[in-house]
Amino acid sequence: MVSSETAGANVQSTDNIVEIRDVHYSVGSRAIFAGLNLTVPRGRITALMGPSGTGKTTLLRLMTGQIRPDSGQILFDGQDVGSLSTRELYELRMRMGMLFQNGALLTDIDVFENVAFPLREHTKLPNALIRHIVLTKLQAVGLRGAAELSPAELSGGMARRVALARAMATDPAMLIYDEPFAGLDPISMGMIVRLVRQMNNALGITSIVVSHDVAELAGLADVGYLLEGGKVAAAGTFDQLKDNDSRIVRQFMEGQSDGPVAFHYQPAPDYFNQLLADPV
Amino acid sequence: MNLLRELIESFRGFLIAVGSVSIFLMRMLGQVPRALLRPRLIVEQVYNAGALSLVIIMICGLFVGAVFGLQGYEVLQRFGAEQSLGVGAALGLLKELGPVVTALLFAGRAGTSLASEIGLMRATDQLAAMQMMAVDPVRRVAVPRFLGGVIAMPLLTMIFIAIGLFGVQQVAVQQLGVDAAGFWSQMRSAVEVADVTDGFIKSCVFGVVCSLIAVYEGYTATPTAEGVGRATTRTVVTSAVLVLMLNYMLSAAMLR
Numbered sequence: 001m002v003s004s005e006t007a008g009a010n011v012q013s014t015d016n017i018v019e020i021r022d023v024h025y026s027v028g029s030r031a032i033f034a035g036l037n038l039t040v041p042r043g044r045i046t047a048l049m050g051p052s053g054t055g056k057t058t059l060l061r062l063m064t065g066q067i068r069p070d071s072g073q074i075l076f077d078g079q080d081v082g083s084l085s086t087r088e089l090y091e092l093r094m095r096m097g098m099l100f101q102n103g104a105l106l107t108d109i110d111v112f113e114n115v116a117f118p119l120r121e122h123t124k125l126p127n128a129l130i131r132h133i134v135l136t137k138l139q140a141v142g143l144r145g146a147a148e149l150s151p152a153e154l155s156g157g158m159a160r161r162v163a164l165a166r167a168m169a170t171d172p173a174m175l176i177y178d179e180p181f182a183g184l185d186p187i188s189m190g191m192i193v194r195l196v197r198q199m200n201n202a203l204g205i206t207s208i209v210v211s212h213d214v215a216e217l218a219g220l221a222d223v224g225y226l227l228e229g230g231k232v233a234a235a236g237t238f239d240q241l242k243d244n245d246s247r248i249v250r251q252f253m254e255g256q257s258d259g260p261v262a263f264h265y266q267p268a269p270d271y272f273n274q275l276l277a278d279p280v
Numbered sequence: 281m282n283l284l285r286e287l288i289e290s291f292r293g294f295l296i297a298v299g300s301v302s303i304f305l306m307r308m309l310g311q312v313p314r315a316l317l318r319p320r321l322i323v324e325q326v327y328n329a330g331a332l333s334l335v336i337i338m339i340c341g342l343f344v345g346a347v348f349g350l351q352g353y354e355v356l357q358r359f360g361a362e363q364s365l366g367v368g369a370a371l372g373l374l375k376e377l378g379p380v381v382t383a384l385l386f387a388g389r390a391g392t393s394l395a396s397e398i399g400l401m402r403a404t405d406q407l408a409a410m411q412m413m414a415v416d417p418v419r420r421v422a423v424p425r426f427l428g429g430v431i432a433m434p435l436l437t438m439i440f441i442a443i444g445l446f447g448v449q450q451v452a453v454q455q456l457g458v459d460a461a462g463f464w465s466q467m468r469s470a471v472e473v474a475d476v477t478d479g480f481i482k483s484c485v486f487g488v489v490c491s492l493i494a495v496y497e498g499y500t501a502t503p504t505a506e507g508v509g510r511a512t513t514r515t516v517v518t519s520a521v522l523v524l525m526l527n528y529m530l531s532a533a534m535l536r
Contacts, residue, residue: 097413107404118414122414122415
């Protein structure tokens with residue numbers, strides 16, 4: 001297995017928008033991260049991967065200040081996210097957007113108002129200008145025609161595209177995608193991949209994509225991190241990751257059902273003894 | 281020993297719950313001035329909690345009044361005092377039945393709807409999405425719903441009482457033949473403004489309590505289907521118990 005230090009060093013960049021330094025985080029007695037080091041290069045697409053339960057979503061919550069680390073630093077544009085007050089945190093979040101797994105659209109307002117929501121909350125722009133911005137964002141995700149639909153009328157893929165338009169409304173510096181491909185048909189998935197790439201290329205937005213869809217990420221992300229056991233198990237470009245000979249990396253990249261992440265949940269009593277034992 | 285330990289544990293749990301509801305109320309009150317700058321959101325919630333509860337309040341008010349007329353007549357006619365039915369009905373509805381039954385119905389209709397709506401918003405990451413957009417969900421979601429409930433409750437209570445009196449009158453005067461002039465004149469001479477304000481104060485207190493419990497339970501619900509269900513149930517049970525307890529305390533305090 002590659003150590004987190006070595007793995008982190010594989011991603012070379014002089015300008016990082018996010019730097020995670022020796023982060024420890026536990027839930028109860030269970031350590032989720034034990035000395036995590038990771039950097040997200042500015043203007044690139046970074047993939048965060050790992051088997052289920054490795055804390056990918058927890059890492060996003062730490063980066064966005066929804067939870068605070070037990071120790072260590074999470075720097076966004078040089079600011080320590082964990083030490084900010086609520087007001088400072090809200091100011092910082094104005095510079096980042098997040099796409100939740102299910103879109104998390106507000107169900108009591110229509111598509112147009114969902115995209116307009118951050119503008120109405122944070123700006124005093126006239127209605128005509130808000131309308132202009134919202135239609136532009138909806139056009140970018142191909143859903144201008146759905147402006148008057150309610151979130152309940154949207155498919156999963158459409159909801160995520162609307163959420164992307166909403167996340168884009170305030171022109172953030174960084175966009176975070178939490179499992180953007182989960183449960184999507186190939187066409188919707190293709191649309192999301194195209195949009196992530198477009199946002200990155202056209203607007204220079206830094207993107208962090210959390211997913212375990214290796215095939216999609218390989219064609220999309222510039223760099224990838226594989227998390228395992230509370231640390232970075234491997235990092236680098238997808239070519240580097242594919243050539244990595246660590247067992248966990250091979251198991252993950254090749255989708256093997258057994259390996260360091262065992263097929264059978266442990267600890268479990270001996271199978272035969274348990275079958276032969278008298279039921280209590 | 282075990283029983284004592286369990287009692288201490290439940291008392292501790294009760295104190296923690298009271299503390300956490302109080303902190304939540306303080307957080308909401310702190311956001312009220314900013315929430316008042318967006319009156320449209322509050323008006324929407326007065327509509328949701330109030331106008332949408334109107335039918336159930338009116339139907340229940342009518343039948344509570346009708347049965348009051350029936351039973352009141354049955355008792356009072358034994359003493360030849362059936363004309364006092366108007367006074368009894370008015371005082372009963374204004375001071376006790378109106379505020380209490382409206383609050384119980386409010387908890388069942390609007391309270392559950394508020395708790396499940398906010399709970400589902402949490403379960404579907406809508407509240408987290410708001411926080412990510414640098415919007416405080418307490419200000420945007422909780423406060424307008426709380427204020428909407430607080431405003432709607434006295435209005436619903438007034439309607440309940442008016443319809444209830446109509447129900448009493450329909451049964452007592454129209455069906456059972458109580459003299460209409462005596463019914464209304466005794467009511468007018470015996471009911472004082474203080475009786476009306478007592479009922480109004482009660483309905484305001486119940487409005488705060490029921491809306492606070494509903495919003496708090498929804499906001500702190502475990503983000504699962506089971507968690508939202510449990511929050512909804514707790515909203516009705518806690519509101520009902522608190523309304524009945526507080527009603528007794530308020531009645532005792534208002535005795536002249």
